[in-house]
Amino acid sequence: MKHKLFGVLRRIGFLVLVVWTVVSLVTLLIELVPGDPAVAVLGDQATPEQLAQFRAKHGLDRPAFFFGVPADENGRRHFRWYGLDNRYSDYWVAILHGDLGRSFRTDQPVKDLIFQRYPATIQLAVVAMLIAVCIAIPLGVMAGKNRGTLIDNGLSVVALVGISLPSFVIGPMLVYLFAVKLRWLAPSGRFDWSDIILPAFTLGAALSAILTRMVRSSVIEELGEGYVRTARAKGLSERTVVYKHVLKNGLIPVVTVLGLQLGVLLAGAIITEKIFGWPGLGLLLVEDGIAKRDYSIVQGCVLAISTTYIIANTLTDLLYRWLDPRIRVA
Amino acid sequence: MSRLGIIGLAIVVIFVLVALLAPWIATHDVGATNLSMRYVGPTAQHWFGTDSTGRDIFSRVVFGARISLEVGIVVVTVSVLIGTFIGVIAGYYGGWVDRFLSGYLFNVFLAFPGLLLAIAVVAFLGAGLNKLIFALCVIGWVGYARLIRAQVLKVREYDFVQAARALGAGDLRIMAIHILPNAIQPLIVQASLGMAGAVLSEASLSFLGLGVPPPAPSWGVMIEEARDLSTLQAAPHALIFPGLAIALTVLAFNFIGDGLREYLDPRQRRR
Numbered sequence: 001m002k003h004k005l006f007g008v009l010r011r012i013g014f015l016v017l018v019v020w021t022v023v024s025l026v027t028l029l030i031e032l033v034p035g036d037p038a039v040a041v042l043g044d045q046a047t048p049e050q051l052a053q054f055r056a057k058h059g060l061d062r063p064a065f066f067f068g069v070p071a072d073e074n075g076r077r078h079f080r081w082y083g084l085d086n087r088y089s090d091y092w093v094a095i096l097h098g099d100l101g102r103s104f105r106t107d108q109p110v111k112d113l114i115f116q117r118y119p120a121t122i123q124l125a126v127v128a129m130l131i132a133v134c135i136a137i138p139l140g141v142m143a144g145k146n147r148g149t150l151i152d153n154g155l156s157v158v159a160l161v162g163i164s165l166p167s168f169v170i171g172p173m174l175v176y177l178f179a180v181k182l183r184w185l186a187p188s189g190r191f192d193w194s195d196i197i198l199p200a201f202t203l204g205a206a207l208s209a210i211l212t213r214m215v216r217s218s219v220i221e222e223l224g225e226g227y228v229r230t231a232r233a234k235g236l237s238e239r240t241v242v243y244k245h246v247l248k249n250g251l252i253p254v255v256t257v258l259g260l261q262l263g264v265l266l267a268g269a270i271i272t273e274k275i276f277g278w279p280g281l282g283l284l285l286v287e288d289g290i291a292k293r294d295y296s297i298v299q300g301c302v303l304a305i306s307t308t309y310i311i312a313n314t315l316t317d318l319l320y321r322w323l324d325p326r327i328r329v330a
Numbered sequence: 331m332s333r334l335g336i337i338g339l340a341i342v343v344i345f346v347l348v349a350l351l352a353p354w355i356a357t358h359d360v361g362a363t364n365l366s367m368r369y370v371g372p373t374a375q376h377w378f379g380t381d382s383t384g385r386d387i388f389s390r391v392v393f394g395a396r397i398s399l400e401v402g403i404v405v406v407t408v409s410v411l412i413g414t415f416i417g418v419i420a421g422y423y424g425g426w427v428d429r430f431l432s433g434y435l436f437n438v439f440l441a442f443p444g445l446l447l448a449i450a451v452v453a454f455l456g457a458g459l460n461k462l463i464f465a466l467c468v469i470g471w472v473g474y475a476r477l478i479r480a481q482v483l484k485v486r487e488y489d490f491v492q493a494a495r496a497l498g499a500g501d502l503r504i505m506a507i508h509i510l511p512n513a514i515q516p517l518i519v520q521a522s523l524g525m526a527g528a529v530l531s532e533a534s535l536s537f538l539g540l541g542v543p544p545p546a547p548s549w550g551v552m553i554e555e556a557r558d559l560s561t562l563q564a565a566p567h568a569l570i571f572p573g574l575a576i577a578l579t580v581l582a583f584n585f586i587g588d589g590l591r592e593y594l595d596p597r598q599r600r601r
Contacts, residue, residue, distance in 0.1 A: 017434070018441045025450075032454040157334075160588075164581035166530055168537045168550070169573035172557035180563050187559060267443030271534060275557065286538055290453045302450045309443050 008318060015314045022306050026299045027091045031064050033295065040293050041104045058104065058296065059087050100300040105292055110300035113284060118304065120190060121280030124272065125265040127196055128204035129258065135208040140215025141242055147220055155212065162209030167268060171202040171275035188277035199276040203268055207261050214257055218250035225249075252320075259316025263309030270305075281305055335589015341582035349395040358386035360393045360547050369565040378571040381552070382561045387568055390547035391575050397548045398529045398579060401459070405466040405528040406521050412467070413474025414517070418505050420475070421482025421513075432479055439472040448531060452540040462541045466531050470524065477520055481513035488512075519591045526583035533576050549576045 033040060038054045046054075055061040063070075063082040066089075071077050094101065100110040143155040178198060179187035186195055222228065223246060231241045270282030277283065285301035288294055331339075348355055357377070364384035372379045378387035420431035439447075451465040485491065486509060494508050535541035536550030544551050549572040555561070556568035 014437065018438050021438045022442065029450060029454045032451070034456055160334075160584055161577070161581060164526070164584055165573075165577045166533060166580070168534065168553055168557075169569075169576060172553065172562065172569050173573065175557070175559075176562050176566050176569065180559065180566075263443055267446045270446070270449065271538065274538065285449070285453075290449075290538075290540065295454070298450065298453050302446060305446055306442055309446075310441050313441060 004321075007321065011314055011317055015310060018310050019307060022310070023092070023095065023303065024088070026303050027088050028064065029302075030295050030299070037293075037295055041295075054104075058101070059090055062087050062090070064088060100303070101296045103288075104294045104296050105288075106294075110296050113288070113297065114281065114300050114304050117279060117281045117284045120278060121266065121269050121273070121282065124196065124199055124203060124269055124278060124280060125262060127200040128202075128265055128269075128272075129207065129262065130204075131200055132204035132208035132211055133258070135204075136211030136215055137247070139208075140212045141219055141247070143212065143216040144219030144223065145238075145242060147216075152216075155216070159209040159212045162205055162212075165205065167202050167206065167271050168275060170205050171198070171272060174198050174202060175275070188275075190277075190279055195276075199272050199278050202275065203265055203272040206268070207265065210261070211254060211257065214254050215250065218253055219246055222246045222250045256316055256320045259319065260313060262312045262316075266305055266309055266312075331593045332589045334585045335593065338582040338585025338589060341578055342586060345395055345579050345582065346399060348392055349399040352392050352396050356386075356389035356392045358389045360385065360389050361545055362386075369561070369568075371565070372567060379565060379567040381555065381565065381568045387552070387571050390552060391549070391571050393547045394549040394552065394572060394575065395579075397459070397542055397546065398532060398576075401463055401466070401532040402525045402528040404463050405470055405532075406524045408463075408467045409470030409524065410474050410517065410521055413471040413476075414478050414510070414514075416471065417475035417478030418482055418510065418513075421479040422486060422501070422505055422509065424483075428479070432476065436472055436476050436479075439469070440476075442469075444469040445531065445534065448535060449538065449540060452535060457540050457543055459542050459546075462532060462535055465535070466528055470528070473524070474517060474520060477516055478513060481516060482509055485509050485512045515594055519587050519594065522583050522587040522590060526580045526587065529576065529583070530580050549573075 030037060036051075038051045038060055039046065042050060042054055052061070063080075063086045065086055066083065067079065067081050069077045069079055091101075098111065100114065102109055103113065139155055139159075143152045146152050175187045175198065178185045185198055186192065189195055219242070223242075228241060228246060231245050232238075236244075266281075269278075269280060270285060272278065273280045273282035274286050281301050281304060285298060285305075289297035289301055362385065364380070367376075367380050367384040368382055370376055370380040370384075376386050376388065378391060381387055381390075416431060420428045420436075447469050448462075448465040451468055452461055455461040455465070491504060491508050494504050499508070532541055533548065533550035533553070536548040537554045538550075539554070541550060542548040544555065552572040553569060553576075556565070556572070561568055
């Protein structure tokens with residue numbers, strides 16, 4: 001019990017450490033912008049007053065970190081300590097107050113923009129995952145049961161092709177087929193319930209391939225266990241053996257992968273959302289953030305996506321410990 | 331090696347040859363637009379047809395192989411070097427060095443969705459081939475470092491390492507001559523999968539407008555240009571050929587990786 005609690009606390013401690021690192025990285029990344037971010041946003045035509053006003057408003061006139069090595073009039077660099085008067089501490093204070101700053105362009109609070117878009121991304125990721133599971137379990141079981149046969153080899157190749165086909169190839173091809181040729185579905189947007197089908201399938205395709213491979217090897221492993229022989233000896237049908245007994249045990253590793261993949265889906269959603277104009281976090285990041293050089297939106301989106309990813313991973317880890325008693329005891 | 335591995339190897343050899351001999355293979359100038367020849371389907375003159383500005387898709391796919399190959403080789407080489415260096419240090423010295431490197435640094439990088447980190451780096455740095463390569467190296471080295479660390483932990487306990495130490499060999503000599511050659515094998519598999527990953531990431535970032543800027547014939551850029559509805563309607567081949575090129579290349583490196591893994595580890599041979 002004590003060990004278990006220690007393990008959980010350790011995991012949560014690590015979560016805090018990682019989130020701290022991510023926030024630090026995201027705050028400091030703006031230093032990478034070549035030249036002056038204010039000029040990048042306002043353009044060359046901006047007057048010095050406009051630039052100064054912009055910098056003051058977004059704290060860009062203040063030191064980036066606790067210390068720095070600014071150049072003096074003669075171009076020589078000296079170490080300087082700024083103390084708490086810096087953008088990095090400001091950003092932390094703001095985040096702890098639930099404030100992610102304001103958009104460089106529209107002046108809207110970044111937090112509001114993110115909360116507007118967040119549900120669409122989660123919806124997309126969850127539906128993609130459901131589609132992937134619905135494809136992977138029957139295919140994986142079929143391959144595992146018929147291991148070494150033509151069916152198995154054929155499915156393995158299909159799975160590898162699925163992993164190798166990137167979403168930005170699958171997506172437009174689906175658009176061509178279902179929106180341009182057959183005219184069954186809309187090519188982009190999020191208006192009708194059916195609009196999620198193409199993006200979710202695109203996002204879930206690679207995952208379904210990965211899961212098929214996992215279910216296959218899981219089924220093969222479990223089929224060799226003693227309880228399977230017992231179940232068969234009892235005279236249970238092969239169907240019952242596989243779907244009631246084998247899958248129950250074989251799905252534990254799959255659940256873990258699913259949890260870890262939720263984060264991958266969130267990151268992958270950036271591309272899928274762009275293909276289908278799906279108004280989620282990814283589209284916000286790419287179209288409003290990166291394309292318009294609205295760095296505060298970029299920071300907010302990167303933070304939101306990575307924090308969700310990290311939390312999903314931690315929850316998966318804790319769930320796995322709870323699901324598998326062998327790890328729980330250890 | 332398995333049959334799929336050999337097929338993968340064959341495709342990769344073709345890919346490398348196409349990339350190296352691109353100027354001789356390409357039938358047209360990659361940048362030459364010809365508005366009277368827009369959306370032409372595959373013909374004897376334009377094997378893969380033409381795109382929305384009348385450029386020859388075959389020649390662009392051929393030159394696109396160059397960009398993919400360049401990014402793949404540079405990213406994998408740099409990542410392997412950095413990853414090996416850090417991994418050996420972590421595995422060999424152990425203690426607090428290892429606790430910091432593998433306990434904190436590796437995990438932080440692995441806890442971050444790789445593509446997102448690359449996107450973030452390029453978003454702030456600005457788009458471009460070198461910046462893209464830099465971003466992919468930033469996310470690429472960790473996998474190798476973790477792998478090498480685990481190998482070094484194992485190899486470091488072998489008798490011949492103890493023997494070398496007893497003979498008075500220094501740390502550097504032990505690491506470079508005794509441990510590394512015995513720890514490096516799984517790296518080959520990882521590097522092959524890494525090539526697939528790098529080719530895919532380059533195309534993804536270029537597709538998002540964060541990689542090689544147009545009109546360069548990057549496969550990702552070509553797909554981005556081919557996916558608007560009017561082009562899709564008039565010339566689906568503008569999407570299909572670069573898409574096939576990416577899929578085949580990535581598939582081939584995955585085949586090689588899988589094949590090598592089975593070949594190097596008999597326990598994994600087709601269960």
